Amino acid sequence: MLILFGMPIVQLLLFGFVITNDLKDVKMAVVDHSKDSYTNEIINKITSSGYFKLTDNLESINQVEGVFRKGEVKLALVFEPDFATNLTKESKAKVQILTDASDPNMANLAVNYLQGILQNYNLEINRGKVLPFQVKPQTRMYFNTSLESVFMFVPGIMATILMLVSAMMTSISIAREKELGTMEILLVSPLKPLQIILGKVTPYLLLSFINALVIVGMGYFVFGVPVLGSFALLMAESILFILLALSLGIFISTVSNSQQVAMMLSMFALMLPTILLSGFIFPIRNMPLPLQLISNIIPPRWFIVVIKNIMLKGVGFEYIWKETLVLIAMTTVFIGLSVKKFKIRLE
Amino acid sequence: MKDEKQVIRVRNLFKKFGDFTANHDLSFDVYKGEIFGFLGANGAGKTTAIKILSGLSYPTSGEIEVAGFDVYKQRELLKRNIGYMSQKFSLYEDLTVYENIRFYGGIYGLSRKEIKMKADELLTTLNLEHVRNKRIGELPLGWKQKLAFSVAILHNPDIVFLDEPTGGVDPVTRRQFWDLIYEASRKGITVFVTTHYMDEAEYCDRVSIMVDGKIEALDTPSELKKQFEAKDMDAVFLRLARNSSYQE
Ligand SMILES: Nc1ncnc2c1ncn2[C@@H]1O[C@H](COP(=O)(O)OP(=O)(O)O)[C@@H](O)[C@H]1O
Ligand SMILES: [Mg+2]
Numbered sequence: 001m002l003i004l005f006g007m008p009i010v011q012l013l014l015f016g017f018v019i020t021n022d023l024k025d026v027k028m029a030v031v032d033h034s035k036d037s038y039t040n041e042i043i044n045k046i047t048s049s050g051y052f053k054l055t056d057n058l059e060s061i062n063q064v065e066g067v068f069r070k071g072e073v074k075l076a077l078v079f080e081p082d083f084a085t086n087l088t089k090e091s092k093a094k095v096q097i098l099t100d101a102s103d104p105n106m107a108n109l110a111v112n113y114l115q116g117i118l119q120n121y122n123l124e125i126n127r128g129k130v131l132p133f134q135v136k137p138q139t140r141m142y143f144n145t146s147l148e149s150v151f152m153f154v155p156g157i158m159a160t161i162l163m164l165v166s167a168m169m170t171s172i173s174i175a176r177e178k179e180l181g182t183m184e185i186l187l188v189s190p191l192k193p194l195q196i197i198l199g200k201v202t203p204y205l206l207l208s209f210i211n212a213l214v215i216v217g218m219g220y221f222v223f224g225v226p227v228l229g230s231f232a233l234l235m236a237e238s239i240l241f242i243l244l245a246l247s248l249g250i251f252i253s254t255v256s257n258s259q260q261v262a263m264m265l266s267m268f269a270l271m272l273p274t275i276l277l278s279g280f281i282f283p284i285r286n287m288p289l290p291l292q293l294i295s296n297i298i299p300p301r302w303f304i305v306v307i308k309n310i311m312l313k314g315v316g317f318e319y320i321w322k323e324t325l326v327l328i329a330m331t332t333v334f335i336g337l338s339v340k341k342f343k344i345r346l347e
Numbered sequence: 348m349k350d351e352k353q354v355i356r357v358r359n360l361f362k363k364f365g366d367f368t369a370n371h372d373l374s375f376d377v378y379k380g381e382i383f384g385f386l387g388a389n390g391a392g393k394t395t396a397i398k399i400l401s402g403l404s405y406p407t408s409g410e411i412e413v414a415g416f417d418v419y420k421q422r423e424l425l426k427r428n429i430g431y432m433s434q435k436f437s438l439y440e441d442l443t444v445y446e447n448i449r450f451y452g453g454i455y456g457l458s459r460k461e462i463k464m465k466a467d468e469l470l471t472t473l474n475l476e477h478v479r480n481k482r483i484g485e486l487p488l489g490w491k492q493k494l495a496f497s498v499a500i501l502h503n504p505d506i507v508f509l510d511e512p513t514g515g516v517d518p519v520t521r522r523q524f525w526d527l528i529y530e531a532s533r534k535g536i537t538v539f540v541t542t543h544y545m546d547e548a549e550y551c552d553r554v555s556i557m558v559d560g561k562i563e564a565l566d567t568p569s570e571l572k573k574q575f576e577a578k579d580m581d582a583v584f585l586r587l588a589r590n591s592s593y594q595e
Pocket of ligand 1: 364367369387388390394396
């Protein structure tokens with residue numbers, strides 16, 4: 001009963017907290033070919049708004065893509081040469097806004113905010129002048145040029161489905177054997193615990209892997225989501241994530257004695273966070289701090305970053321080794337815990 | 348005419364769950380080929396003990412040897428030489444009768460040929476040839492229990508542990524079930540069976556009666572009836588149960 005009533009409330013709270021579409025401290029790079037008082041002023045305006053934070057001063061527009069690939073910086077401003085001269089003489093100067101659109105929600109939002117700030121600036125400098133000056137922004141998106149949210153969805157769906165198949169199904173199926181008593185028969189047989197676990201897990205490993213292939217394939221052939229990076233790397237990371245999900249599933253099954261408990265635990269501890277807190281639907285940077293911290297311990301969060309980077313940015317392993325390491329660490333911890341728990345169960 | 352060789356040897360077995368002692372200082376022997384009844388009311392600690400003997404859980408303390416193997420150090424060997432039928436029903440409901448037999452045969456390392464032969468033999472004995480390819484879930488409880496028992500001794504173990512095998516089964520099927528037990532016993536398999544049906548105690552060679560985690564009596568049914576001046580096992584049990592509650 002508690003669960004029945006608790007669930008909608010928790011969901012509501014999570015949704016309520018998570019969907020705050022405000023920007024905060026979006027990291028920004030600047031390529032200032034002009035370096036005059038006007039460009040300085042504009043940069044100041046933008047950084048003092050609180051929405052953006054200047055992190056990199058670049059020499060050339062060619063460096064932008066490299067910075068984006070690292071994943072921290074989401075936005076770059078490019079001021080044309082002789083910005084001030086153009087503005088005062090021709091009353092028209094150009095600034096280019098470049099965004100990393102592998103996160104389309106974010107990119108759109110950031111561009112809108114920036115345009116707002118520039119508009120205000122236009123109004124300010126033109127106050128009382130006959131000839132209106134104009135700072136004209138031009139926008140360009142990187143990595144996901146058509147800004148399709150399906151690009152975002154593929155990694156998210158992949159994480160969710162793999163979680164569902166690997167973790168939830170495994171935990172339920174093991175819990176089912178415990179509930180029905182067949183697990184005792186397996187335990188009393190000469191089979192080793194490891195063999196039992198492998199026997200249970202292998203079908204789901206295969207199933208999950210096929211699912212991963214299907215999702216990537218569907219994304220590619222139906223929606224045109226590219227796989228810019230190495231396909232082998234993508235699959236290797238997927239297998240790592242599947243292993244992690246399986247170990248989570250085993251862990252859940254060791255602490256639950258019935259299918260219902262296993263299902264509830266999977267729902268609450270795995271599925272909801274995967275959907276809500278992994279950055280799949282709601283950008284992590286927009287969450288309140290406590291939720292941001294929590295999102296760090298949610299495995300799919302790291303996985304989504306990894307596959308987004310491989311698929312949409314085409315980066316190699318050197319850019320995602322940190323996330324990979326986190327996933328490996330989590331897998332090790334949960335396998336360790338499950339093995340320990342499984343032994344204790346034999347007490 | 349029983350062989351006097353011990354196949355189960357238990358000395359000072361204790362099992363504690365926190366503060367609660369589920370098995371208190373159990374000591375007994377079971378001899379080869381014997382049908383040993385392990386009696387007690389619900390919650391007496393029968394399942395707890397049977398799980399320890401079959402290597403499913405560790406005792407808190409005590410010396411225990413089953414089929415000549417130590418339950419602490421030789422679990423793998425022990426498991427190879429015993430059969431176990433759990434108190435919960437333990438076949439896969441959504442597999443067919445034959446698939447279940449094949450699965451368990453496989454677990455115990457029987458060859459394909461052996462499995463097929465054993466399956467034919469078993470189904471003929473049970474008169475269940477016609478449900479060979481039916482899902483277990485569709486069968487009546489009595490049939491399922493008989494199948495579960497036959498599967499538990501598929502690999503010819505030295506000892507088979509049966510935990511309340513006849514729970515919830517009608518008297519006629521219970522009687523048939525005991526025929527299967529006798530049959531196994533004739534083949535030299537030692538049978539260790541728990542039950543809370545006192546009439547079944549009469550079918551055993553020897554019985555122990557457990558009350559609140561302790562063994563209060565252990566002998567042949569006829570000796571026990573003599574000792575407690577009771578006309579049947581029910582009366583013996585009632586007397587013991589009453590004693591125990593007076594003491595508390
Ligand atoms: N894992 C456990 N943790 C705590 N108490 C347990 C556990 N298993 C059994 N018990 C307790 O031990 C007692 C004996 O249980 P059990 O051996 O199942 O009895 P029986 O099989 O004779 O009906 C019961 O009171 C039960 O609640
Ligand atoms: Mg019991």
